[in-house]
Amino acid sequence: MVAFFDVTLVSAEEEKAQLSRELLSRCQHLAHLTVPSLSEPTEQTLVPRSGESCVSGENPQAPRVAMEELPSHVLEVMQKVELHEQVEELDPVCTQLSGEIDTTAEYIALYKIRGQS
Numbered sequence: 001m002v003a004f005f006d007v008t009l010v011s012a013e014e015e016k017a018q019l020s021r022e023l024l025s026r027c028q029h030l031a032h033l034t035v036p037s038l039s040e041p042t043e044q045t046l047v048p049r050s051g052e053s054c055v056s057g058e059n060p061q062a063p064r065v066a067m068e069e070l071p072s073h074v075l076e077v078m079q080k081v082e083l084h085e086q087v088e089e090l091d092p093v094c095t096q097l098s099g100e101i102d103t104t105a106e107y108i109a110l111y112k113i114r115g116q117s
Helices: 002-039 062-116
Strands: none
Touching: 002 062
8 A cells, every 4th residue: 555655655756856847948939039029029019109218327128138037037047946946846755764764763873772682
């Protein structure tokens, strides 16, 4: 029964990892699609329409630069979230292993005491 749950858990973790890789791949693909379209601004986006004016001191290319940086920031945040999830998954495992190490140390100490008797 335990083996069944172990196999099921491993399968679910593999599926989660695969889905995470697919999501990351799609985000990277979308980022590459977004950047070229942003790097070729039209005259309409750079020149204010009649009645509109640029705020003095404002860089008209600042929004374009920000949009170009957005995909890399999204990927960075996604990677941080993924790492945080991995830490959350590994924390209980580390706690369990620490407990098992303590138990093993107690057994070794008990064995040594009995061996001396």
